[in-house]
């Protein structure tokens with residue numbers, strides 16, 4: 646058994662701590678900063694057992710070197726062929742990894758970056774900057790078609806699967822989602838809940854796949870009415886579902 650705790654970093658990042666409930670074993674996902682992690686470990690009286698990286702961006706990796714000064718020899722898992730050079734244990738697509746009594750499958754999800762991987766199983770998934778609540782990562786390195794296929798592999802997860810992404814972008818994402826689907830009642834209810842959470846300085850995360858299937862326009866690109874409110878200047882080809890997704894992504898980039 647493990648418990649997952651958010652550690653706040655920068656303005657809107659969460660470094661997720663995976664704490665084994667039967668032992669002091671503790672892992673962190675995407676430590677862009679070291680100091681908040683050190684403070685968490687000190688408060689909880691836990692050592693750091695290892696690090697998981699989803700992709701090479703600095704706000705997911707900049708804390709690694711300092712954490713290693715304090716905890717030398719711990720493994721740093723991350724994607725193979727990453728621009729981040731601090732990975733000690735490179736993971737390939739479909740590898741499995743067991744930490745803190747949890748076994749993850751490694752899913753390669755290019756789109757936001759080309760190296761991006763997610764750590765998933767039926768109960769929980771660490772999706773980095775690929776899948777956000779109500780949104781998905783910007784396409785910095787990959788294509789819209791790649792990102793669409795990456796999101797499709799995450800859509801195979803069951804409704805109850807808890808989604809831990811790296812950023813608290815939810816309210817901004819849902820404002821866009823509401824522009825896309827102004828008549829989505831489930832979305833309206835979820836926006837109210839998220840506003841309450843943020844009003845109390847609480848995370849809107851984790852989310853789960855059941856919620857995301859209802860509210861996240863980027864997972865709903867194949868719904869018949871999804872492009873009904875698309876502004877004219879973002880209208881591109883819509884022959885395939887990934888092209889519909891590409892229209893939504895371009896609209897969001899300019900929202």
Ligand SMILES: [Zn+2]
Nearest residue numbers: 700702757774
């Ligand atoms: Zn990123």
